[in-house]
Amino acid sequence: MKENIIELNNITKHFGDKCILDNVSLSVKKGEFVTILGPSGCGKTTLLRILAGFGSADSGEVVINGENITDVPPHQRPVNTVFQRYALFPHLDVYENIAFGLKLQKVPVDEIDTRVRKVLKMVSMTDYEDRDVESLSGGQQQRVAIARAIVNQPKVLLLDEPLAALDLKMRKDMQIELKEMHRKLGITFIYVTHDQEEALTLSDTIVVMNEGKIQQIGTPTDIYNEPQNSFVADFIGESNILNGRMVKDRLVEFAGHEFECVDEGFGENVDVDVVVRPEDIYIMNKTEGAQFTAKVKTCIFKGVHYEMLVDTDTRHELMIQDYNAFEPDTEVGLIIRPADIQVMKKERICNTFEAEIISEDRVKFMDEEFECKPQTTFAPGQKVKAEVKFNKVELIDHPEDGMLAGTVYFLLYKGDHYHLTILTDDGYHIWVDTNDIWDKGDLVGINIAPKDIKIIKCDD
Amino acid sequence: MTKRSTWALPYAIFLVLFVALPLILIILYAFQDGSGNFTFGNFTKFFTDTDAIETFALSLEVAIENTALCILLGYPAAWILANKNLNRSAVTIVLFIMPMWINALMRTLATAELFHMLGVQLGKGTLLVGMVYDYLPFMIYPIYNILNRMDKSYAEAAQDLGATPWQVFWKVQVPLSMPGVVSGIMMVFMPTVSTFAISEFLTNNKIKLFGTIIQENINSSMWNYGAALSLVMLIIIGITSLLQDNKKDVSGGIV
Known part of the structure; x- marks a missing residue:
């Protein structure tokens, strides 16, 4: 078991009357790649700024590397940040930008030189050291911003939506590079994003946030396969979310039918939310042997699979993804396996x-x-x-x-x-x-x- | 579309009448003697006249001192005004900028009266006080402008990289606010080099500045010598403005 490098304990933050962070606690293990994922306004950037020291929490404490740094100013914290819009110093060239932190630490000139050249190589920007930062493209500025942060060998690297300003192709390339960089450096990455696909690709652990609260913490597969509430289910990937009723252990009713499932301990006749991923509904032409039937409404080719909307016999709409196309107006039979039904407690019933x-x-x-x-x-x-x-x-x-x-x-x-x-x-x-x-x-x-x-x- | 260029005509006429023509006249007069013959005499007269050279040097000295004082006082003032934690009200900014709305001559006369009332001996000291008073807003405003619009993520990035608040100021905010300072220098230095009214009122003409000599020559109908002196001053101002041309971005200033 690796030790925790970051511990956030009961962080609460208000801006005026609005509660931005509501009693958030989070611990991060050394060397982990943790992504804080959530829609805009969920408090994820505020949380990152509290970690970096740019904002203070109303209450709660921040512990990094065993030290309580709640009241330590940003320049004394063992973290470095890659800012969303990079914030490269326009009056300095690429080399000077990267050397900025090292010069402040009074690192000897020849060591600065070796370290700057090493990170320039790492971010593939070797020939750009004398360039004016404003003459660089977005992707290049991004690389310099990362180099400027990692050259200081921080214990934790904070990244605030670093790829948000890049185009899709560039974003994909940078994702792979970031993952590779994380592996090479072995330092802890805290990555803030609203892009669920980015979170699933990059992270060891995903922290899903909404309305100032952590909704779920888990590995990408956990979060995808076993969302704990309808928000997480809806935010990560495509999903069918339905009102259901837990009839008894291992039996749930939704969309007008009873299904066997693997969930227990909800009680009998309890209202629940049910999530079924569109790729987990088996669709076939014959209706005998099916759990229930439906009529295909639309069918769209999505590259790898077809995405269909169907109306069930009980007038519920479901999204189904399958490698085979089923033409609109076809009668189809549907089967959902017990393990593919995710049952979630309702957050509220009124x-x-x-x-x-x-x-x-x-x-x-x-x-x-x-x-x-x-x-x-x-x-x-x-x-x-x-x-x-x-x-x-x-x-x-x-x-x-x-x-x-x-x-x-x-x-x-x-x-x-x-x-x-x-x-x-x-x-x-x-x-x-x-x-x-x-x-x-x-x-x-x-x-x-x-x-x-x-x-x-x-x-x- | 082609007709649109005709809209510029009034401005073109204005430029020719009030900018180009006077400049041409200055150049023509500067290279002529009293009877209209071509000569370098006006310039040799200036460069061999130690009194004139001394006045010229004094003018530059006063202008440099005034500019330096304005930076020393104006930068911190602009900094405080632009700092949201220290200044939350727009009224304070208006208070600093308001003197710019009042005629400089009136302010100078008022300052002179104040010195009379307080019994302060008029001299170089009073001259500098008056000049700083007159020109300080022109230094504060462009610096304030650029500081106010500076993206605060630069300061945060510097802090994040280990800079103390003092280092953030000297290594990031000061260099990034230089275009504002350059703008301020232009707006203070150039008018001070050519001023004559302030020295007339605030030193009782005890201290003569370059502007004063030009004015005296022209007042006593020495058009040609006056024009030559004006040309010398124009060249000095031209050199100063080169300072600004070298900076690629002066968006922070108001000139």
Whole structure:
């Protein structure tokens, strides 16, 4: 067992009212290639900046190499960073840029020279030492930025979306080179990206983040084959995510059918999320012997495989990838093997808000007063919880016509409906099930009918 | 499309009348004697007149001193203004820039009155104070501009590579702000070389600057000698502006 080189303990960070990092803890082993993966705004760059020392956490500690460096300024930390837009010094040439760190450390001139030449060779930029950095192409600047960081022999190399500005071909080449460089140098790489394919290709360990929280930590195969929640399943690769019900151990019901699976310990008749990867659904022309049937809607050639959308006998839409093409309108039989069904605990089964009773038929939550069914159980001013079912939240086109306004923040197709995360203008999350089609970023108005607000007692 | 070039006509006429023609006249007058004959006499007169040469040297000296003082005071001021942690308000920036909106002659007269009131002996000291007061905003503004727009990832990259805040300043931020400093030098040095009003008001003409001699000659209708002196000064200013041409990027300045 190798020792941990980095330990982040309970890091929390707010910008104003917004929580960017919510109690994040992470440990990294020496020599690992760890990728922090997540959509923009998930807190991954903030986490990296806290590691580098450019931002301080509100609470929590950063330990590198056994030393608590939470309050150590960036220039004294044993880490170096490759910045997203490289940040090469425009007043220095390639050689001087790379030698910058070594000169500050007062390394003897001849040693600087050997080390700079060595890294220049490593990043294949040997003939460019006298060049002006601004005359270099994006890929070349990238190489110089990497050279400038690794020449200092840091314990940990931090990379902030280093390939984001490169074109696809260049990105692929650099991925291979980075992997090779990591192997040669043997130092720990912490790599931040929003590109799931990059994460799967490069990493030993992937840390999936969303909304300031770590969603899952695991090897690329773990993350792909056994996502722990619907966010991870949706973010990594293509997937069919469906509402399901765990009938009993090893038996799950979804898309209107019961399937054998390998999962246990969820309990009986518990609502769950089910993930089936499109390549794990077996599709065939005959319908006998199949678990269920479907009708092909579309069929698109994707190079290696065909990607088909089918409508099942229970009106659920599934995506299937197969080497054989099945023409639209064909009746097909489908089989899913028990091991290919990934069952996940639901994060929530309805919206729950902290609320306050205003009067007999008014309740306040999300900074807004809502009309509710007249009740006499609770007195005005009493703190309660308000529950609203996902499918009882009404979304309308015009934000100004709703009781609340918000934007569509995240959406998930669940076979027969969409599951949306709405971020209100006041920073609250509401989850909505709907059959209407919305796009990410759409502005919406939100209404909740009085009869759909269920008021329950606070636990404490 | 072809007609578009005609829009430039008014500007072309303006340029010819107010820039090209006066320059040609200066050159013509500088190489003529009082009766219109070609001569180098005006220049030999200047280069053999020790008084004139001394005034010329003094002018350069005052201009250099003024520029140096403006950099010494202006750079830190610009730095503080551009630093979001030290200065959060746009009002402070306006306060520093505001003197630029007021006529320089008025400010100079006011400064002179202030010295009278305080009973300060007029001389080189008061001259420099007045000049720095007049020209400081012209130094601060271009430097502030470039510091304000500088990508902060350069400073972070330097820190990341082990630079202390002091080293970040000297090894990255100062070199990267040089175009602003060059711009500031241009805007301070060139007008100070040719000034005469400030020395007239703030030293009671005790100290004569090059601009003063040109003005005196022209006022006493010595057009040819005055023109020759102007030409010498133009050459000095031309040399100064070469300083800027060598820098590839001066986007930070306001000239």
